[in-house]
Amino acid sequence: MKPLEWLGDRIRIIDQTKLPAAEVYLELHDYREVAEAIRRLSIRGAPLIGVAAAYGFALGALSIHAGSREEFLGKLDTVNETLAGSRPTAVNLFWALERMNRKAREPGDITDVKGSLVGEARRIEAENEEADRALGEYGAEFVRKGTTILTHCNAGSLATGGNGTALGVIKTARRQGKGIEVYATETRPLLQGARLTAWELTREDIPVTLITDSMAGSVMKRGLIDCVIVGADRIAANGDVANKIGTYSLAVLAAENAIPFFVAAPTSTIDLSTPSGDSIPIEERDPGEVTHLHGKRIAPEGVKAANPAFDVTPHCYVSRIITERGAVREPYIETLRELVQSQ
Ligand code: MRU
Numbered sequence: 308m309k310p311l312e313w314l315g316d317r318i319r320i321i322d323q324t325k326l327p328a329a330e331v332y333l334e335l336h337d338y339r340e341v342a343e344a345i346r347r348l349s350i351r352g353a354p355l356i357g358v359a360a361a362y363g364f365a366l367g368a369l370s371i372h373a374g375s376r377e378e379f380l381g382k383l384d385t386v387n388e389t390l391a392g393s394r395p396t397a398v399n400l401f402w403a404l405e406r407m408n409r410k411a412r413e414p415g416d417i418t419d420v421k422g423s424l425v426g427e428a429r430r431i432e433a434e435n436e437e438a439d440r441a442l443g444e445y446g447a448e449f450v451r452k453g454t455t456i457l458t459h460c461n462a463g464s465l466a467t468g469g470n471g472t473a474l475g476v477i478k479t480a481r482r483q484g485k486g487i488e489v490y491a492t493e494t495r496p497l498l499q500g501a502r503l504t505a506w507e508l509t510r511e512d513i514p515v516t517l518i519t520d521s522m523a524g525s526v527m528k529r530g531l532i533d534c535v536i537v538g539a540d541r542i543a544a545n546g547d548v549a550n551k552i553g554t555y556s557l558a559v560l561a562a563e564n565a566i567p568f569f570v571a572a573p574t575s576t577i578d579l580s581t582p583s584g585d586s587i588p589i590e591e592r593d594p595g596e597v598t599h600l601h602g603k604r605i606a607p608e609g610v611k612a613a614n615p616a617f618d619v620t621p622h623c624y625v626s627r628i629i630t631e632r633g634a635v636r637e638p639y640i641e642t643l644r645e646l647v648q649s650q
Pocket of ligand 1: 354459463467473537
């Protein structure tokens with residue numbers, strides 16, 4: 308199952324807003340359609356957002372008619388701004404766009420540059436898949452036989468295009484014959500855990516128990532969870548982790564119950580230019596996503612609702628950050644820098 312596929316002059320995506328009820332595929336021909344698909348979460352998950360933005364950038368470049376390099380790059384700025392404005396928290400989006408912008412400014416005529424932009428997007432996609440594979444191996448070293456893992460949101464194939472990050476670790480451990488079981492939190496308000504993680508794990512034949520977000524403390528206290536593994540949307544230089552809303556509560560509950568709390572993410576999610584979680588922009592989404600479920604109102608008319616899509620887990624709660632270059636621990640301010648600078 309590929310959540311996103313490059314078809315030469317368009318991308319084909321699985322519309323994640325429709326899962327698991329229907330497997331609907333969409334073909335996107337235009338960078339504005341790609342930005343809109345990211346905004347409404349048809350394409351989601353930090354690494355996949357980065358891949359989609361890279362292909363969106365390439366699509367935008369291919370559609371430009373320009374008489375000079377300056378005109379071409381000027382029009383490409385509009386493409387860049389539209390994609391960059393789709394969602395604010397996942398740093399993979401900006402990381403991928405930065406790579407594409409750098410590639411666009413390399414010497415060459417416009418036709419060459421268009422070709423090399425497609426090549427760069429393909430490289431970003433391939434590197435992403437390889438990162439998932441490698442971090443899955445590193446992460447599986449922390450998973451003993453018969454472990455029960457709690458995960459939040461969806462950090463699987465649907466979120467990366469590869470094996471997944473948190474789910475990549477789980478799938479690798481499972482392949483190693485470790486007899487893994489998973490608890491997946493439903494992940495209100497948009498139910499990525501119930502709709503996507505449960506769907507993905509069921510398809511892979513990995514035993515999964517779905518719980519509501521508010522059950523997590525109780526299952527931990529009852530001794531049913533051996534470790535927590537989640538993904539990340541942005542990791543600050545000091546190791547603070549922005550991830551799906553509710554992650555912070557899980558980290559605090561894990562600490563309270565002496566359960567290790569792992570974050571699995573590619574190094575493209577590490578943002579050394581953001582010193583701490585305090586400066587990570589947190590997306591505020593439509594309150595209607597809280598007051599309504601599948602388009603049906605569940606709260607009284609006129610009630611105020613808040614809808615921050617992410618929260619920040621302070622680094623003190625994070626046992627290890629697992630990446631494709633290895634797993635690191637405190638002091639993150641040093642270990643993350645070394646990791647990012649090692650090539
Ligand atoms: O709003 P979403 O569904 O894009 O949020 C996704 C998450 O929070 C994931 O945990 C994160 O992007 C890591 S995906 C490998």
